[in-house]
Amino acid sequence: MNPGIVYLVGAGPGDPKLITLRGLECLQRADVIVCDRLAPRALLRFASPGAQIIDAAKSAEGEGMSQEQINQLLVEHALAGRTVCRLKGGDPFLFGRGGEEASFLAEKGIPFEVVPGVTSALAVPAYAGIPATDRRLGSVVAIATGQEAGEKTESTLPWDSLAKAHTAIFLMGVKNLPFLAKRLIEAGRSADTPAAVICSGTMRKQETLVASLGGIAEKAQERGIRPPAIFIVGEVVRLREKLNWFEKRPLFGVTVLVTRARDQASELSEKLEELGAEVVEFPVIEIAPVPADKQKLNELMRRDWDWLIFTSANGVRGFVKQLLDAGMDVRALGKAKLTAIGPATAKAIEALGLRVDFTPSTYTSMDIVKEFPEEVASKRFLLPRSAQAPETLADELRRRGAIVEEWAAYQILRAGNASAQELKGKLESAEVEAVTFASSSAVRHLVEAIGGTAAISKALVVCIGPATAQTARELGLRVDSVAKEHTLDGLVRAVMEALGRR
Secondary structure, three states: OOOOOOEEEEEEEOOOHHHHHOOOOOOHHEEEEEEOOOHHHHHHHHHHOOEEEEEOOOOOOOOOOOOOHHHHHHHHHHHOEEEEEEEEEEEEOOOOOOHHHHHHHOOHHHHHHHHOOOOHHHHHHHHOOOOOOOOOEEOOEEEEEEOOOOOOOOOOOHHHHHHHHHHHEOOOOOHHHHHHHHHHHHOOOOOOOEEEEEEEOOOOOOOEEEEEEEOOOHHHHHHOOOOEEEEEHHHHHHHHHHHHOOOOOOOOOEEEEEEOOOOOOHHHHHHHHHHEEEEEOOOOOOEEEEEHHHHHHHHHOOOOOEEEOOOOOOHHHHHHHHHHOOOHHHEEEEEEEEOOHHHHHHHHHHOOOOOOOOOOOOHHHHHHHHOOOOOOOEEEEEEEEOOOOOHHHHHHHHHOOOEEEEEEEEEEEEOOOOOOOHHHHHHHOOOOOEEEOHHHHHHHHHHHHOOOOOHHHOOEEEOOOOOHHHHHHHOOOOOOOOOOOOHHHHHHHHHHHHHHHH
């Protein structure tokens, strides 16, 4: 069999979004993925469904596979004709032993490709607001390992050159910080030179310590700085005071729970992450179709409706799917006018090439009735909604003389989630600081999943609207903030307001 190929892929410094496009392509096409300890595990969600994932987990302490075992593993899979992605933290050729692995593959006649990665040596300081070079403060950069190979009996680093470089950057040097600082000072670097240690760089829990070169080791020990970390020395560290952008984002260091359905959670998560939050996704609900009785649906659509009211984007998508399954399409809506409860619902309607005739200024069911643009008495309303939706809107329309038909366009189910106890532990330990709810169903199902409200009491509870907040209060939760605009953007603003009042 012809050998496969091995891609030596740099996964970047920690933030999974910093992988290159080529690196992501190689990851997606791989039959086998061999992961480094520092490669972001979040990237594995892009692996093909049948890919074999092997955790090499090689660390400085020698845990996991030896380098020889990893080399042999890559060759064995390639000789079996497989496409192998060797996913490595940072850049494979900068202290990543990529050169050793490539050499071994070349000796064995295995085709390989090196996919450079964003190196933590430059990216991590950048995320801390420290440029490696600046023409005002330094144009020479030296990058060195903070721990040399274990078989070396004494340091072979060129300390004189490192001390003279405008900026010196050490990778993997937290445990050797006292030694590194001492040797730089002995080689002529002033003990007053600004220095920084950056822990968990480019990730949500990034921590930066700035001190003088002479005092950095002691302060790092006091702070309990742990690897992975970058040690940087030079006048460029002074720029952090002005250029610190990553850690100044409004939600930096805050952990927020997102409870939306799995296929809808990403939009809210991305909005929170853009503001610096650490997001824990725990989908407690699942949006499921409701198989429609084709005969009843055909009969329903033969009636002359004055208005269709959609109270969610899920209602739009579910109803259109039912029409298609029954051999119809949006033309079956006839001359009926369309109401959308808010912008997300309106967007789902407009994606079908349809125009929305009315959206209330405040996005609640009752505001639809209060602001309705015409008299509702004797008008015929069709409400495609969730099978579990409350009848408040329909009842109020009927009270005003309207003819109303409710129709189950989709249903909300409790999502199966094996990590409920793990989440409960995070809530009880106050690791999760804010819990977001975008629906009443999400409130009920989270409480059921973790066995009550006690664990949630330590977190801020933020709801998308008054109906969701009412459900939370009825179940015994303290509601800390309700979005003024009942949208995802409004929910994010409510999170920030709640945290500001904490």
